[in-house]
Amino acid sequence: MQGGAKEKRFFRSDLGLVATFCLAALVMSWISYALPRFLPGDFVTATYGASQVTLTAQEEAALRADQEPQGGFGHYLWRLARFDWGYSYVFNTPVSVLFLGALPWTLLLMGSAHIISMVIGFVAGVEAAWRRNSAIEKGMVGGMTVLEGIPEICTGVILLFVFALQLQWFPTAGAETAYGEPGFLGHMADVVRHLALPLGTLVLAYFPGNFLLTRNSMVMVIMADYINTARAKGLPPLRIRYVHAARNALLPVVNRFGIRLAFMITGALVVERINSYPGVGTLLYNAIAARDLPVIQMVVLMSSLIILAVFFALEWAYRIIDPRIRHAR
Amino acid sequence: MSLMIQDFSVVYRDGDHSIQAVEEATLAVKEGECLALVGESGSGKTSLGKACLGLLPQNAETTGRILLNDRYMDFSNDMALNAIRWQKIAMVFQNGAETLNPSYRIIDQVAEPVMKLAGRSRKEALHRASRALLEMGLPENCYRHYPHQLSGGQVQRSLLAMATILDPDILILDEPTSALDALNKGFVSDIIEDYKQRGKGVLLITHDLAFAVAHGDEMAVLYLGQVMETLPAREMFSNPLHPYTLALGRSYPTMGTARELGGIRGDAFYRLVHQHGRGDAAQYHHSHIQIPESAHMDGHAPPVGCLFQGRCTQTIEACRTGIVTLETVAHHRVRCLRRGIVSILSLQGISKRYDEKTALHPTDLVLKAGDLLSLVGETGSGKTTLAMIAAGVLAQDRGSRILEDRDMDEWLKKDVRSMARKVGVVYQNPAASISHRFTVLDAVAEPLAIHGLGLGKDERKEMVKSVLVDVHLSTDDTFLGRYPHELNMGALQRVCIARALILTPSLLIADEPTSALDPSVQAKVLKLLLDLQTERGLTMLFVSHDIALARKISDRMGIMLSGYLVELGRASRIISNPVHPYTKMLLEGAGGNRQQGWKVPPDGEPSKGCPFFPRCPKGKNICQEEFPSIHKSEHGWVACHFVDV
Known part of the structure; x- marks a missing residue:
């Protein structure tokens, strides 16, 4: 059968894909390795420049020597692989500990925000497109367009003001209460309570875009000939809407989802700051403020590697969703 | 079900x-x-x-x-x-x-x-x-x-x-x-x-x-949403009654069609139904054909008349105003005020003798609107005689001629001019058919003068120019001032065609119009004739001795032999499936083959029997004795004893 030959061809093209991504990852790593050498300003100046402590030349040299990058690029990669990412100047803690401590919170926040906004946006978009030109649909499109235009910094502050400061339904900062309630369920409830505001902000920020994109994509799909075929087949409306139409409207939404995921870490920065959420965004913000070079270096490198990984995963997702991409050469 | x-x-x-x-x-x-x-x-x-x-x-x-x-x-x-x-x-x-x-x-x-x-x-x-x-x-x-x-x-x-x-x-x-x-x-x-x-x-x-x-x-x-004709499917090509059905069939290439594809003039637009805005006296719903560019605000036609009128080749005044319904004609249903394609010319039992020689034996011929019939046959077979009788130039000895529902002979007696306006003629030799003292302008405008249409000089010139455009000729003053000897044969023949068309005749008779032309010029002239048929809906009688040429432009073909019309039918049928041995011989001759049994036509003609007998490979005694009866078939006929052979 010709299937075998095809499989092999797939394999080869996949290998190419993997190789491409690996190369990109290497280039990223090299940039992050080389970057500190070009950056203006350093930790010593940032910390002691404005302080009353005056360093002797000897002390300063020792401090600087301590921060001088050591070893070549190969050594650097080896350290990366061993999670030996250096020490934070400010926290005096291994960078890996800082990063891995912050990452789960960001993943939780961004992951749930993306998934919720995508599901809500998609379903609402599909239903709106199906009711095209109705009053509801027109109202929704108008409302969502306005909402899409409001930056998350704005909604974030408003939500914080109304629900945390005025109504006091949710805490204003943090991801969990220190020394909080014992027990798994109590802990979970606590986490959700802390999550609610930043999550709400992000959902409000992302959901209108997903809605509009789905609706527009769906409006085009509904006009396609194969939807007419599905109607002619006498299929139930729900099946036509979701199995036949929505499936084909999914692609741009997944695309957007992927691009958004890539901004997972940097995108969270604003919201994490507003709600003082202890994620990677907050970590990066603090590190930049203190010129904490090893932290900046690693956050930037890891974000870019995550972006790469997401794109790689997306490439696969597309192939599953749209068979035409699978066979495009 | x-x-x-x-x-x-x-x-x-x-x-x-x-x-x-x-x-x-x-x-x-x-x-x-x-x-x-x-x-x-x-x-x-x-x-x-x-x-x-x-x-x-x-x-x-x-x-x-x-x-x-x-x-x-x-x-x-x-x-x-x-x-x-x-x-x-x-x-x-x-x-x-x-x-x-x-x-x-x-x-x-x-x-x-x-x-x-x-x-x-x-x-x-x-x-x-x-x-x-x-x-x-x-x-x-x-x-x-x-x-x-x-x-x-x-x-x-x-x-x-x-x-x-x-x-x-x-x-x-x-x-x-x-x-x-x-x-x-x-x-x-x-x-x-x-x-x-x-x-x-x-x-x-x-x-x-x-x-x-x-x-x-x-x-x-269907045309613009209306059912124009319903008919048994097998009669689509052979017996369409509505001009649209005919034109549609003519636009379609089948293996049987030999002629160049025609087309339907103009474009089908879409139909708008609308109501006039406020302050308009005619505030009612109506529909009309919308030409995309044209604004509908101007006073357009009310919802009457035939939808096909703009593209039809047999439109009369009633088509613009009448209410057209689907009516039963024969076993078809046709939406046409004229009850389908009208016949332009109908010849019945036409015969002609020149002194001792019979040029034309009694012959029937009907030309429907938009039809292009070629008369094909060897020299002296009576083609030109028949064509000239049809043109009204020559009088027949017996039989009747009907042009557009009027008896032609009576019409000729009463008013030669109005009759002559209905028929345009193009002759074999363009150089000889234009006076060498006439400029192009004079030659083309002459019919206007003869028919005394009382037009001013400028108006005439405009008409000449517009008809020259139709035949793809230049309209600048230098060209209009040229004399025949300054033009090549192709241009000259087109001037002749323009002259024939300037009075907008409904029937164009062309007697060997391209035999004096070289092949490339001939191709242009033939293409022009076909375009004119599509655009003006001209009915044409085309006379030619060249069957290969005729097949490229004809809808129907008549094969003539010694004053008899021995075979008549759709050109595609005659080309692909000739019945009369004479037709077969003509086709083979056109293919460049030497015919078996070809003999020089005898000088004197047999007084009775089949005129092809002396040369016919199938000839039997009966052929010598009596003229074959006519076998009617598929809107034509064959005169041969051995139709089934």
Whole structure:
């Protein structure tokens, strides 16, 4: 059968894909390795420049020597692989500990925000497109367009003001209460309570875009000939809407989802700051403020590697969703 | 198992305007029959097909009814419709791959109705789907492909497998053959024939006229949403009554057609139905043909007159104002005020003698509007005599001539000029037919002067210029001032044609118009004649000794021999299937072959019997004794004793 030959061809093209991504990852790593050498300003100046402590030349040299990058690029990669990412100047803690401590919170926040906004946006978009030109649909499109235009910094502050400061339904900062309630369920409830505001902000920020994109994509799909075929087949409306139409409207939404995921870490920065959420965004913000070079270096490198990984995963997702991409050469 | 469409109209609303897609169509797909819907794009064929499944878009408004198996279909009830869709009526849509969902495998899409409508298990559905695909001749390794991986033909097969999987009572096929080559059309044919045989109905929507003729029982010709003609499908090419049907047939290439493709002049636009705005006295709904560029604000025609009038070649005043309904003419239904294609010229029993020699034996000939008939035969066979009698230049000894429903001889006596205006003549030798003292302007304008139309000099010049444009000649003053000897033969012949056309005759008689021209010039002139036929709807009588030439332009052909019209019929039939041995001989001669049995025509003619006898390879005694009786066939005839041989 010709299937075998095809499989092999797939394999080869996949290998190419993997190789491409690996190369990109290497280039990223090299940039992050080389970057500190070009950056203006350093930790010593940032910390002691404005302080009353005056360093002797000897002390300063020792401090600087301590921060001088050591070893070549190969050594650097080896350290990366061993999670030996250096020490934070400010926290005096291994960078890996800082990063891995912050990452789960960001993943939780961004992951749930993306998934919720995508599901809500998609379903609402599909239903709106199906009711095209109705009053509801027109109202929704108008409302969502306005909402899409409001930056998350704005909604974030408003939500914080109304629900945390005025109504006091949710805490204003943090991801969990220190020394909080014992027990798994109590802990979970606590986490959700802390999550609610930043999550709400992000959902409000992302959901209108997903809605509009789905609706527009769906409006085009509904006009396609194969939807007419599905109607002619006498299929139930729900099946036509979701199995036949929505499936084909999914692609741009997944695309957007992927691009958004890539901004997972940097995108969270604003919201994490507003709600003082202890994620990677907050970590990066603090590190930049203190010129904490090893932290900046690693956050930037890891974000870019995550972006790469997401794109790689997306490439696969597309192939599953749209068979035409699978066979495009 | 039948589908009746009764007084069905479809109007698409679009803001203030509406577009009339179908108007009061009454058609029937009878049990065991195939109804073929033909017409140009935008004639409403697909709208009608989709309407039968309740698939019209939301902005469509319908009136009229559709009956499935004698029960009214309720288009407002989606549940009831879903019970009919695909199980009772299934459709194969046009546009091939675009009508299949790009995200699902072919076999899943074919199996879907079995699972979701017939409620069978996935396993059984897939089994049935693969059997259906196999029957359609789709290779097995394609079943799990996605639509974009299939060729056009494979997509069409899949669509047919999908449409027939629940074995519906009525199958609607929308352009099923447009993506298929001639060999692959076979499986569509098989399905249609199978459905007909099992007493089911097929509605075939197609541009493919040959296919429609081959499989249709009844045919409906749609134009701008109106049914223009319904006729037995097999008469599409041979006996169309409506000018539109004729023009449509003439635009379509069949293997039988030898002549160049014609066309239909002008373009089909769409029909708007609208109401005039505030402050307009005529505030009523009406429809008219909308030419896209033209604003409709100006005083346009009210909703009367024939829709085809602008493109028809036999329009009369009544066509612009009258109300045109579908009427029964013979066994057709025709929407035409003139009850179908009119006859321009009718000759009956015309004969002519020059002294001792009979130039023309009694001959009948009818020319319908827009017809192009070639008279072909050897020299001295009476072609020119017949043509000149038809032109009114020569008087016949016996018989009658009727031009546009008036007796020509009486007309000639009463008013030669008005009769002569109806017929234009182009002669064999252009150089000899224009006075060498005339400039181009003088020559072309001369008929205007003769007929004393009382026009000013400038008006005449304008008319000359416009007719010169029609024959693709220059209109600048230098050209208008040229003398015949300054022009080449091709240009000169076109000047002659322009001269013949300036009085807008309804019949053009061209006597060997290209024999003095070299082949490339000849080609241009012939193309010009065909264009004129399409654009002006000219009826033409073309005289030529060259059958190869005649076949490129003729709708019909008459073969002349010693004053007899021995064979008459559609040019395509005569070329592909000549009956008279003389015709065969002419065809072979045109092919450059030396004929067997060719003998020099005898000087004296036999007083009785077949004039071809001395040269005929089939000649028997009977041929010598009596002139063969005329065998009528397919709108023509053959005069030979051995028609069946």
